[in-house]
Amino acid sequence: MEARQAESKDAKGRHRAYRLIGGAGEGARQAGLSDAQWYRCAVARPVMKGLVQRGDARAIRDTLLWYACIVASGVLAYVAWRAHSWWAVPAFLLYGTLYCNPADSRWHESGHGTAFKTSWMNKALYQAASFQVFRRPTIWRWSHVRYHTDTLVVGRDPEIGVPVPTDWLAIALNVFALKHVANELPKVVGAAFGRIGAEEETFVPRSEWPKAIREARIWLAFTRTSSRHVWFSRACCRCSMSACRACTVRGFISTSV
Numbered sequence: 001m002e003a004r005q006a007e008s009k010d011a012k013g014r015h016r017a018y019r020l021i022g023g024a025g026e027g028a029r030q031a032g033l034s035d036a037q038w039y040r041c042a043v044a045r046p047v048m049k050g051l052v053q054r055g056d057a058r059a060i061r062d063t064l065l066w067y068a069c070i071v072a073s074g075v076l077a078y079v080a081w082r083a084h085s086w087w088a089v090p091a092f093l094l095y096g097t098l099y100c101n102p103a104d105s106r107w108h109e110s111g112h113g114t115a116f117k118t119s120w121m122n123k124a125l126y127q128a129a130s131f132q133v134f135r136r137p138t139i140w141r142w143s144h145v146r147y148h149t150d151t152l153v154v155g156r157d158p159e160i161g162v163p164v165p166t167d168w169l170a171i172a173l174n175v176f177a178l179k180h181v182a183n184e185l186p187k188v189v190g191a192a193f194g195r196i197g198a199e200e201e202t203f204v205p206r207s208e209w210p211k212a213i214r215e216a217r218i219w220l221a222f223t224r225t226s227s228r229h230v231w232f233s234r235a236c237c238r239c240s241m242s243a244c245r246a247c248t249v250r251g252f253i254s255t256s257v
Helices: 002-016 025-030 045-051 057-082 088-111 119-133 137-149 168-176 178-192 206-256
Strands: none
Touching (some): 119 206, 178 206
């Protein structure tokens, strides 16, 4: 029992090293790991130029096809759910998979400006994909900058997904993004009220804070409006069904009389 408690305490201590404030970041800076100049493979400029060619046509095609698949799977899931069919389970699994999984790569590439050639298209897709994977756009953009600057440097990289020792329960929960959303949601609400986290202040420039706050407020407003729309639609549907039933009963009674 004591050994387990000691092991648990040691694990918590090792996880604390990953914190951006009070973690191992200062030691990493002193060791020269922060902002280090790492080895880069020599690639000829013409070769690199050919590798980074961008275009809009294929990206637009792929994006439209992706969202069409999301809509189609959503309609399929809704129809199966309304029919009280067990097919709703795989249908919703398909919808969730199409909604979230491809959004992660779109989030990454549009954040780097490589999904499209046109800048505003990258920005638009980045905002949409950020919402889909539940990552605050401005915060995670700068988080990713820090990640590329200090990749896997404990106490500096905010995007280390699996700290050591491994938390297997967290990994299992994040298969469905449960832990991720539980961590992000309070931060979204806090940002909507004008609060930026202390750790986020260490890598997000102060000039970007108003943008992060504005995005959080838009997210909450959109979510609130969507919830109201769903509630209103369901209420109207129920009222319409009640009215139809009443008219049917009234017609039946009048016919019988």
